[in-house]
Each structure stands twice: as structure tokens, then as C-alpha cells.
Amino acid sequence: MEINSGIIIDGVLHEMIELIDASSLNFDCSKCSLNKECKECKMEHESYLCNVMGCFCFVSRGKVTDIKTEEEKE
Known part of the structure; x- marks a missing residue:
């Protein structure tokens, strides 16, 4: 998977879903995989993670077992 x-966070990958990809989603903040972290960020910095990162939401993709960079793929 690319x-x-x-x-x-803690070995779990949370993929950013961009606004363009989200047009087919019926989504609210409670379904974001970083909802808990976002609430903490909002309380401390008065901004949501999706606003800071420039995306629509985050989706959990599960535990990370192997990460390869572009150099390692070649």
C-alpha cells in the first residue's frame, strides 16, 4: 500500500484524506481516526488538526510493519 x-502515532498509521478525495464521503469529525488528538489540539491551540495539516480528515490504516523510502524501493 502506498x-x-x-x-x-504509537505504531498506527493515520492517512490524511484530502478535500478532493472527500467529496464522495459523508463524514463528520466523530469518525476521524484522530478525533481524540484533535480535541486536545483544539483546546490547546484553538485550531483543528485537519485545518493545520490542510486535509479533510484522517483514516486509520492499521499498524505499521515496514516503511520504505523512495531510495529503498529502487
Whole structure:
């Protein structure tokens, strides 16, 4: 699986879903995989993670077992 943008927290990959990709989603903040972290960020910094990162939401893709960079793929 190739992921272009995401965040790894405690070994779990959370992929950023961009606004363009989200047009077919019926989504609300409660379904975001970083909802808990976002609430903490909002309380401390008065901004949501999706606004800071420039995306629509985050989707959990599960535990990360192997990460390869572009150099390793060649």
C-alpha cells in the first residue's frame, strides 16, 4: 500500500484524506481516526488538526510493519 501523507502515532498509521478525495464521503469529525488528538489540539491551540495539516480528515490504516523510502524501493 502506498501512502502519500499521514501521521504515525504509537505504531498506527493515520492517512490524511484530502478535500478532493472527500467529496464522495459523508463524514463528520466523530469518525476521524484522530478525533481524540484533535480535541486536545483544539483546546490547546484553538485550531483543528485537519485545518493545520490542510486535509479533510484522517483514516486509520492499521499498524505499521515496514516503511520504505523512495531510495529503498529502487
